[in-house]
Amino acid sequence: MAKRLNNESTVGAVLQQIIQTNKLQPGMDQIDVKEAWRQLMGNGVNTYTKNVVLKGSTLYVELGSSVLRDELSHGKSKIIKMINEELRRDVVKDVVLR
Template structure:
């Protein structure tokens, strides 16, 4: 049964409880990673980005440019570090560029 929060709980605490109770965290992580990718990579990379999906701790990025895919593959560790820093936790462990 759901735990009842007292009337003095902050909105943030209530939302965290709702997310935890309904197991919504993976979906929230998916949205956060997409937003982090868009803000960190900028318009140039985003124009060639077709899809960004987080499955477990692996980030799958679908690109329309083979040249860009090759360039980004050299900086995978930096991409992982930047995204995790943006999210303020270690969520992404690997990046697969397609």
């Protein structure tokens, strides 16, 4: 049985407690990383993005353009830094472009 929270908890604190108790953080990270990719990369890159998957701390991005894949491969460390800054914590440690 879950422990009772005091009546003065914020909604955010209650939601965070539910996420931690039910071990939902990996699923939330998956959603957050997909949204961060979409926002940070813009329409040009998103047009060629087929799939974005977070497995562990590795982000797998499937692209429909080999030219774009080559361009983005030069900036992997910048992509990792941008996504982690957007999420305000270290979620992504590596990026694999396919």
